[in-house]
Amino acid sequence: MSLSLKISRFNPEVDREPYFQEFRVEMAGCQTVLDVLMEAWRQDPGLSFRRSCRSAICGSCGVTINGVPRLACQTLIREIAGHNGRITIQPLPHFRQLKDLVVDLEPFFDSLKAIVPWLITRWDHDGCMAPEVSRRMEGLASCILCGVCDAAFSNPGGTKPAAFVKGLRLAQDPRDVLNEARLHVMQVPPVILKLFIKKMPLVCPKKIKIPEI
Amino acid sequence: MLIHEVLVVGGGLAGLMAALTASEKSDVAVLSKVYPTRSHSGAAQGGFNAVLGEDDSIAAHIFDTVKGSDYLGDQDAIEVLCSEGPELILELEHMGVLWNRNPGGGLAQRSLGGAGFPRACFAADVSGHVVLHTLFEKALESGVKVYPEWHLLELLFEGEQIAGALVYDLARAKLEIIRCKVVILATGGYGRAFAKTTNAYANTGDGMAIAYRAGALLSDMEFVQFHPTTLFGTNILISEAARGEGGYLRNKDGERFMARYAPQKMELAPRDLVSRAIFKEIKEGRGVEGKYVHLDLTHLGEELLQQRLPQVKDLAARYAGIDAAWTPIPIEPAQHYSMGGVRTDIWGMTSIPGLLAAGEVANVSVHGANRLGGNSLLETVVFGRRAGQTAVRFAEKQPWASLSPADVTPYLEPWDSLLAGKAQGKQDDSPFKIQQEATLLMTRQVGVFRDGPGLEDAVKRMAELKERYKKLIPPAGKQPYNYGLIHYLELGYLLDLCELIAGGALRRTESRGAHFRLDCPWRDDRNWLCHTISRQGERCPEFSDGPVSVTLYIPQERGY
Numbered sequence: 001m002s003l004s005l006k007i008s009r010f011n012p013e014v015d016r017e018p019y020f021q022e023f024r025v026e027m028a029g030c031q032t033v034l035d036v037l038m039e040a041w042r043q044d045p046g047l048s049f050r051r052s053c054r055s056a057i058c059g060s061c062g063v064t065i066n067g068v069p070r071l072a073c074q075t076l077i078r079e080i081a082g083h084n085g086r087i088t089i090q091p092l093p094h095f096r097q098l099k100d101l102v103v104d105l106e107p108f109f110d111s112l113k114a115i116v117p118w119l120i121t122r123w124d125h126d127g128c129m130a131p132e133v134s135r136r137m138e139g140l141a142s143c144i145l146c147g148v149c150d151a152a153f154s155n156p157g158g159t160k161p162a163a164f165v166k167g168l169r170l171a172q173d174p175r176d177v178l179n180e181a182r183l184h185v186m187q188v189p190p191v192i193l194k195l196f197i198k199k200m201p202l203v204c205p206k207k208i209k210i211p212e213i
Numbered sequence: 214m215l216i217h218e219v220l221v222v223g224g225g226l227a228g229l230m231a232a233l234t235a236s237e238k239s240d241v242a243v244l245s246k247v248y249p250t251r252s253h254s255g256a257a258q259g260g261f262n263a264v265l266g267e268d269d270s271i272a273a274h275i276f277d278t279v280k281g282s283d284y285l286g287d288q289d290a291i292e293v294l295c296s297e298g299p300e301l302i303l304e305l306e307h308m309g310v311l312w313n314r315n316p317g318g319g320l321a322q323r324s325l326g327g328a329g330f331p332r333a334c335f336a337a338d339v340s341g342h343v344v345l346h347t348l349f350e351k352a353l354e355s356g357v358k359v360y361p362e363w364h365l366l367e368l369l370f371e372g373e374q375i376a377g378a379l380v381y382d383l384a385r386a387k388l389e390i391i392r393c394k395v396v397i398l399a400t401g402g403y404g405r406a407f408a409k410t411t412n413a414y415a416n417t418g419d420g421m422a423i424a425y426r427a428g429a430l431l432s433d434m435e436f437v438q439f440h441p442t443t444l445f446g447t448n449i450l451i452s453e454a455a456r457g458e459g460g461y462l463r464n465k466d467g468e469r470f471m472a473r474y475a476p477q478k479m480e481l482a483p484r485d486l487v488s489r490a491i492f493k494e495i496k497e498g499r500g501v502e503g504k505y506v507h508l509d510l511t512h513l514g515e516e517l518l519q520q521r522l523p524q525v526k527d528l529a530a531r532y533a534g535i536d537a538a539w540t541p542i543p544i545e546p547a548q549h550y551s552m553g554g555v556r557t558d559i560w561g562m563t564s565i566p567g568l569l570a571a572g573e574v575a576n577v578s579v580h581g582a583n584r585l586g587g588n589s590l591l592e593t594v595v596f597g598r599r600a601g602q603t604a605v606r607f608a609e610k611q612p613w614a615s616l617s618p619a620d621v622t623p624y625l626e627p628w629d630s631l632l633a634g635k636a637q638g639k640q641d642d643s644p645f646k647i648q649q650e651a652t653l654l655m656t657r658q659v660g661v662f663r664d665g666p667g668l669e670d671a672v673k674r675m676a677e678l679k680e681r682y683k684k685l686i687p688p689a690g691k692q693p694y695n696y697g698l699i700h701y702l703e704l705g706y707l708l709d710l711c712e713l714i715a716g717g718a719l720r721r722t723e724s725r726g727a728h729f730r731l732d733c734p735w736r737d738d739r740n741w742l743c744h745t746i747s748r749q750g751e752r753c754p755e756f757s758d759g760p761v762s763v764t765l766y767i768p769q770e771r772g773y
Contacts (some may be wrong), residue, residue, distance in 0.1 A: 011692050030534065042645050045688055045697035050247075052413040055449045055528060057342055058251040074531060098384065099694040105248065105361075118350035119309030127306055128318030134311055135520075141311050141336075141343055145250050175309065 001085055003027055003077065005040060007047065008090040009100050018097060020088075021047075029078030034061055036087065037072055037101075049101035056205055059146030063101050064090040069151040071205045092151035108147050111160045115167040115186055120177040133174060140169035142206045152203040153195060159186045161196055165208060183213060217242040217358065219604045220378055220393040222365045222420055224249030226341070226593035227572025227600070228399030229348040231561075232357045234601025235397075239608050242358040242391070244365060244380055246400075246415055246699075250349050253401055253413045254593065257341025258452035258524060259325050260333030261305075261594070262587035263298035266322065269330040271295050278588060279766045281327040281483050282581025283726035283736065285433070285744070287762035290559050290577045294588070297595045302334050305594065310347045311336050313521075323521075324457045325586035327483035327773070331457075333587035338452045338524045341590060363389075364699065365419060368396060368427045368568065369616065369624055375567030376614035379624050383699065386691045388628055390621055394611045395604040398424060398555060398563075398570040399597065406707045406714065407548035407660070408652040411443050411450040420574045422706035424555045425713070425749055430564040432576045432744045432759060433553035434710065435717030435728050438584055439661050440549030441487040445505040447532050448547040453586040455525050456480040458517060461509040462491070463541065464499040470506070475773040482773040485583040485727040488546035488661050507541035514538070546661060550589060552580045552727065553717075556746065556759075561600030567607060571600040578744065581761075582726020632698075634689030642681055644688075644704045651678050651704075651711055659715045664731040668719035675712050676753070682708055713754055717745045720756055738768050 003025050010018035025039045034051055041047045050060040054073045061072040066080055069092050081087055095103035149161035159167065164186060171182040178185075188196065197210045217240050221232045224245030235241045243249065264274050274295040279286055302320065306312060312334050313321040324331040336343035352359070362383045369377040369390070377392040400420025404412020425431055441462075442451040456462070462480050464470045474490040475482035482490075491506050500506055510518060510525075515538045518526045522537075529537040554576040561569040561577075572593045579592055654674055658667040682705060688697035723737035724730050744759035 013692055041696070045644075045700070046690075046692070046695075048694035048696055052247055052251055052415045053253065053256050054413065054447075055256065055532070057256050057339070057524075058247070058253070058413065060247065060251045076531070099692065102694045109248070113353060118354040119347075121307050121309070125307065127303060129314055130318055131314040131316060131321075134314050137311055138337060141346070142339060143346075144255070144342070145248075145346075170309075173309065175307075 003085045006088045010097050027077055031077050032073050033065055033075040034073040048099045059144035062092050062146045062148045069148045074205050094151050111163045115163045117166050121175055122177050125175045137169050137172050139208055140165055149203055153199050155192045159188055215391045217393050218608045219395045220391055221397045223399035225252030225254035227597035229352050230594045230597030231397045231601040233351055234598045235604045236355045236357050238605045244360045244363045246364050248361045253416055255342040255345040257590050258338045259454040260335030260340045260587045261590045262332050263302040269332055273329055277328050281585040283583055284768035285581030287578050288764040289762040290579050293559050294579045294595050298591050301594045308347050308351055310344050325453050326481045327585040338454050338522045371614035376616045384693055386693050392616050394608045395567050397600045398574050399572045400574045402551040402573040403710045404548050406655050406711050408656040409448050410548040411440055411448055417703035417706055418710045419706050422709045430556040431747045432556040434713040435721055436552035436582050438550035438727050439488040439546045441491055441546050442508050442544045443547040444533050445543035445545045449528055449532050451525055458521050459513055463507045463509050464494045465501045470494050478773040483583055491546055492661055505543045505545045508544045509541040510537045552584055560603040569600045571596040631687055640686055644701050647678055647682055648704050662731055663718055671715040672719055679708050713747050716754055
């Protein structure tokens with residue numbers, strides 16, 4: 001099918017503000033928005049966007065597609081291109097646009113550090129864990145740190161959604177010294193927690209659910 | 214100028230393991246072309262082989278690996294791999310890896326191809342992802358300095374000794390010099406040299422090519438693994454775990470055709486054998502629609518798929534529009550892994566003092582002519598740790614090279630002028646065209662089945678493509694995130710490696726493991742039980758033979 005794209009362009013060296021560039025590409029409906037971007041890049045090698053695995057495991061290609069933050073490689077054209085074949089691609093919101101679709105990830109990775117994002121192993125851990133305990137954490141551990149949730153909703157001044165998921169996964173780990181004490185450190189007020197629980201499965205590319213705690 | 218004692222290039226499993234190990238005693242930095250969690254290690258699905266059960270034994274793991282390698286693996290290195298595996302798996306467990314468990318609370322293990330025992334520890338079918346993120350967390354804890362989205366351009370020397378690295382910061386579009394005593398390459402493979410590959414866009418063999426250009430010896434480059442089960446069309450990986458959990462391969466008649474090729478191991482024969490079997494079925498008219506075969510998981514049940522193979526189920530649903538619980542998945546083989554790489558000893562040291570390598574970029578060689586599923590992830594942590602240890606020892610006794618500004622200038626000048634160049638003018642040729650032609654050539658003529666005339670033609674045409682590459686106007690300009698420039702550089706690396714792969718394959722007139730020649734379909738131990746060593750010559754690569762370490766297992770016929 002024939003698609004008409006609007007892609008947000010911005011080069012801080014020359015542009016005062018972002019603008020849209022239009023592209024036309026031919027694609028099959030079963031192809032992805034990442035395929036679309038690769039084709040646009042062939043037309044204009046100056047276009048910048050992150051990508052790598054193309055199978056929704058590396059988390060590089062988070063962008064805003066027709067207004068919704070998602071992974072380009074996981075978004076099929078037939079899911080989002082209406083009858084008119086129009087697709088608008090912008091950088092993730094709530095992140096600073098550095099160049100075209102590339103955003104500043106430093107604040108995102110810094111936000112993880114605040115929750116002590118590593119296991120502090122108990123001295124008496126014997127290497128065993130019941131399968132059902134382990135299974136409970138699997139969903140949370142499938143986070144790929146793509147940043148799509150942080151782009152979709154926020155917790156001003158508090159722990160951001162992706163950091164919260166990691167903190168929660170560690171808080172449920174019986175091997176961890178801090179364990180449930182992590183929940184108090186993270187400071188997510190009940191009303192925000194409700195928002196996280198409601199919104200996360202809707203926006204997360206890995207469909208992570210935040211359990212009631 | 215930045216200074217670190219040890220510079221690790223690559224933030225995947227091998228790189229992070231090396232960095233964590235070295236950081237206990239040295240000042241370490243990790244330079245990575247993507248944020249570490251986005252490394253391709255995270256896409257590994259099946260598991261880590263390690264002997265944990267009492268019914269299993271290290272000797273059995275060694276034997277399976279040696280046989281899997283078609284006797285080209287170095288047995289001293291394989292002994293290291295298999296004996297250091299178990300303690301590392303438990304160490305990873307203590308770091309926080311969420312391994313799947315058996316009912317008793319110990320680590321669950323599954324069968325992967327070519328193994329005589331279910332010995333792959335796993336985290337559902339996202340094993341690489343879970344371990345990568347755990348090592349990343351530990352790297353944050355250890356305070357290892359990370360330079361994300363920085364690219365290695367060139368190794369710097371003082372005499373024969375490594376003195377540092379010339380690197381490029383993609384965000385600021387700036388060249389930097391990092392002085393160091395040791396460089397550890399952990400840059401992974403070159404999957405993008407092939408049109409059909411499971412590999413990420415980032416897998417362009419940068420470290421291998423840069424080491425080669427700096428004069429390091431590479432080995433066994435003709436041995437390229439083709440994974441049997443990738444989604445037809447997109448070549449997205451469908452884990453070997455799918456067969457490990459009981460999946461069947463079927464041709465258009467619904468027949469489990471592996472009975473013809475590996476009557477004992479069936480679907481769990483090694484990957485080289487299964488990939489050849491699939492293509493043979495297709496060639497002989499038994500492919501579905503003449504193009505692919507089916508991976509059938511429909512008898513496994515929804516619950517098992519959800520628990521053990523959730524990613525496989527998701528990938529099939531999204532990219533093939535199929536519910537794997539009810540419909541067989543169309544699959545075809547595609548390039549997956551590089552057995553060859555920068556030649557190292559069992560401590561990760563390459564032929565250049567101070568240059569180390571670990572993981573897929575390296576050839577130590579534990580995989581020989583064919584890698585077994587579950588052994589590459591194991592290799593990353595075992596030899597990543599060893600490289601970290603070696604780096605510390607080397608840095609302790611090695612004085613700093615002086616590396617004055619005058620030493621650096623000749624390295625900087627060509628890169629400076631490349632970056633300062635004007636935006637590209639009109640040209641008929643482009644990196645995209647050259648890459649498309651080169652990768653199609655590799656898939657068609659240097660793929661699962663090869664022959665003399667095809668390889669000869671590939672070598673000749675690759676040289677022509679390299680000439681065309683030299684004439685390209687580099688996409689210069691100093692804007693940030695200049696992926697056009699990166700693509701241009703990556704294509705240069707790939708073309709160098711393609712030349713080595715095709716050249717090595719043409720030279721090796723036998724069939725062994727993943728290297729199969731229709732014009733010489735037999736293994737020839739008398740002439741070819743040797744590594745192919747390659748080095749950069751004046752105009753083209755120079756090839757020679759290197760000895761294989763044979764300690765316990767004398768080569769014998771390899772049946773499954």
